[in-house]
Amino acid sequence: MTEKRVNSNRIATRIDELSYCSEPTAGGVTRLSFTKEFQMAQKLVEQWMNEAGMTVRRDDLNNLIGRYEGKNPHAPVILIGSHLDTVIEGGKYDGMSGIVAGIEIVAVLHNSGIVLENPIEVIAFCDEEGVRFHSTFLGSKAIAGTLTEEELQVVDENGISIASAIRNIGLNPLNYKNAARDSKDVLAYLELHIEQGPVLEEEGVACGVVTGIAGASRYSFRIEGFAGHAGTVPVALRKDALAGTSELILEIERLAKEYAPIVATVGKLTVNPGSSNVIPGEVIGTLDIRDTNEQRKNEVLKQIFQSCEEICTRRGLQCHFDKVMEAAPILCSDSIISVIESAIQKNNMRVIRLISGAGHDAMAMADLTKIGMIFVRCTKGISHHPDEHAIPADLGLGAEVLLDTVLQLTKNETIVKEKI
Numbered sequence: 001m002t003e004k005r006v007n008s009n010r011i012a013t014r015i016d017e018l019s020y021c022s023e024p025t026a027g028g029v030t031r032l033s034f035t036k037e038f039q040m041a042q043k044l045v046e047q048w049m050n051e052a053g054m055t056v057r058r059d060d061l062n063n064l065i066g067r068y069e070g071k072n073p074h075a076p077v078i079l080i081g082s083h084l085d086t087v088i089e090g091g092k093y094d095g096m097s098g099i100v101a102g103i104e105i106v107a108v109l110h111n112s113g114i115v116l117e118n119p120i121e122v123i124a125f126c127d128e129e130g131v132r133f134h135s136t137f138l139g140s141k142a143i144a145g146t147l148t149e150e151e152l153q154v155v156d157e158n159g160i161s162i163a164s165a166i167r168n169i170g171l172n173p174l175n176y177k178n179a180a181r182d183s184k185d186v187l188a189y190l191e192l193h194i195e196q197g198p199v200l201e202e203e204g205v206a207c208g209v210v211t212g213i214a215g216a217s218r219y220s221f222r223i224e225g226f227a228g229h230a231g232t233v234p235v236a237l238r239k240d241a242l243a244g245t246s247e248l249i250l251e252i253e254r255l256a257k258e259y260a261p262i263v264a265t266v267g268k269l270t271v272n273p274g275s276s277n278v279i280p281g282e283v284i285g286t287l288d289i290r291d292t293n294e295q296r297k298n299e300v301l302k303q304i305f306q307s308c309e310e311i312c313t314r315r316g317l318q319c320h321f322d323k324v325m326e327a328a329p330i331l332c333s334d335s336i337i338s339v340i341e342s343a344i345q346k347n348n349m350r351v352i353r354l355i356s357g358a359g360h361d362a363m364a365m366a367d368l369t370k371i372g373m374i375f376v377r378c379t380k381g382i383s384h385h386p387d388e389h390a391i392p393a394d395l396g397l398g399a400e401v402l403l404d405t406v407l408q409l410t411k412n413e414t415i416v417k418e419k420i
């Protein structure tokens with residue numbers, strides 16, 4: 001068994017401490033960007049970064065950045081980050097795990113008196129979830145240099161723009177461009193995150209390597225039949241829009257299983273006229289489909305549309321799909337994937353490759369540099385929920401993998417093996 005270098009209990013305790021920086025809620029953690037709870041959390045993170053030997057600054061988008069200087073301050077930096085904001089009544093591990101693990105591995109280096117060739121920066125991003133302004137990856141986009149001035153004008157439900165929210169906490173939104181990094185100065189971006197799904201638990205492994213973040217397409221659809229009396233029209237003569245939709249949903253499920261790991265979800269249905277004694281005449285629904293392989297996603301979509309056509313023709317229904325959203329998939333760097341894989345093996349674990357169905361700051365950071373992600377098992381795959389949980393030992397193993405990944409990327413393995 002490899003000797004443990006990181007302190008898993010400290011990781012878990014710090015995640016607990018951050019969870020108290022929350023609006024009062026019935027359950028879980030609610031910490032939106034640019035609020036006093038968020039500033040409280042930043043204070044804690046700043047203190048831990050200082051203790052780990054980092055110099056800390058806050059950029060004009062309210063990202064908190066701790067830098068552990070390298071032997072060569074001009075060498076490209078390794079960025080490690082995740083987000084400090086939460087959803088409403090969310091869990092305490094989503095986002096926080098990656099920040100706390102990043103600080104932990106720097107603390108290991110600092111306490112052992114090790115300075116790597118390359119600097120390391122740990123970033124607590126300001127707004128990933130996009131709960132308040134419905135615009136995700138605000139902090140990471142600013143650092144990647146892809147944030148636009150128009151995005152800062154987006155308003156929350158009280159009419160307060162992102163720019164005003166930034167101004168209200170004493171920062172200058174006009175300086176948003178200063179947050180951007182130059183890709184020449186960056187070696188890689190690494191993010192540790194809880195899986196938010198059940199695969200690692202199913203496989204019985206504490207962590208896994210992410211190969212990519214799925215692209216998503218969202219559609220709204222409308223299936224039209226003919227409403228009528230639920231008592232008088234024989235079933236064989238009906239044009240029941242809901243019965244047709246049900247057949248379509250089962251076909252979508254069948255196709256998604258056939259083309260796994262693609263995922264497809266019909267998450268919302270509105271049945272009209274929506275009465276217990278009327279045959280459904282119209283169904284309006286949503287389709288969300290995600291995959292890291294765009295070609296496969298387009299192939300499955302084509303088959304869904306064909307099946308819908310066939311089902312509707314057979315049942316005398318009309319169907320119509322409208323695209324609402326399209327986001328391209330992001331692939332993790334092959335070279336970083338293999339470094340993470342060897343770090344996983346070094347920590348005596350079986351390598352499990354996963355794709356992320358959820359978006360992460362790494363998606364935005366991929367515009368700046370090559371990215372790598374480590375997923376940590378979470379109980380029952382529950383996330384964005386007060387019951388979200390990851391055990392300290394798994395978080396510790398994830399941090400060990402992160403540490404080995406950093407050491408291998410900076411080619412410092414041997415020195416460190418001797419010193420820690």
Ligand SMILES: [Zn+2]
Pocket residue numbers: 083094095128193360
């Ligand atoms: Zn997250």
